[in-house]
Amino acid sequence: MHETPTITAAEIARLAGVGRAAVSNWRKRHPDFPTPVGGTPASPEFDLIQVEQWLRGQGKLPELSPVDRLWRHLAPTTDTAADALAAVGALLLARQRGERPSRRQVDRRLADLLPEIDALADDLGPQAAFDELWQRFSAPGPGRPWATPDDLADLMVGLADVGGGAVLDPAAGSGATLRAAVRAGCTSAYGQELDESLARLAGLWLALRDVPGEVRPGDSLRADAFPGRTVDAVLCHPPFGITTWGHEELGYDPRWEYGLHG
Secondary structure (H helix, E strand, O other), X not given: OOOOOEEEHHHHHHHHOOOHHHHHHHHHHOOOOOOOOEEOOOOEEEEHHHHHHHXXXXXXXXXXXXXXXXXXXXXXXXXXXXXXXHXXXXXXXXXXXXXXXXXXXXXXXXXXXXXXXXXXXXXXXXHHHHHHHHHHHHOOOOOOOOOOOHHHHHHHHHHHOOOOOEEEEOOOOOOHHHHHHHHOOOOEEEEEEOOHHHHHHHHHHHHHOOOOEEEEEOOOOOOOOOOOOOOOEEOOXXXXXXXXXXXXXXXXXXXXXXXXXX
């Protein structure tokens, strides 16, 4: 979520529904095509607003749904998508609770998008609006955080039989297993996630549904965020292939009752 949202040539092609070669031809043939505002000569970035205006003027911009249009402005690049969605989620949660932050309290990077956010919330309701944006965020793509597939999360939850109980996920990610636990009827959901932005997102999803519990940021191996809390089931799809998890510090931790692998 940038002061001036930018877009790459590949993203322009997806936006217009054409191939990369078409974008290269537009840049060569049309002197008024927007000039790069960042990136590198091999991978230039363009001002999203300027590109949309140019495409619209050329009749090359397909009509977008309100949620797709908002998402284009929230997360034109992948490195800020989680922060962008979390900022909007906080506004939607406040609205659901009957609160109305003043314009000065709103993240200044969202100020120009407030009318679109309000319109989407009016049309769908805060919870559904967040879900629609969440789907765009969760779509597979380069640089996007990998999420546990819903069918796998549902299977894990079904095997654990979490209905009517409390659930904890110590490596919650963006909250896939917690969402599955809520679908299965858990009474409360708790999570911990190393990535602060993802932890915030997962917590917002729970809060928008008034599910008791929370998701806290932090390293659950080194600093348990819920000491003393008991739950009915612990569900976890831990990240694999990470070599810096703390083997020297934690290799002989008594929690590894069945030993370590890898």
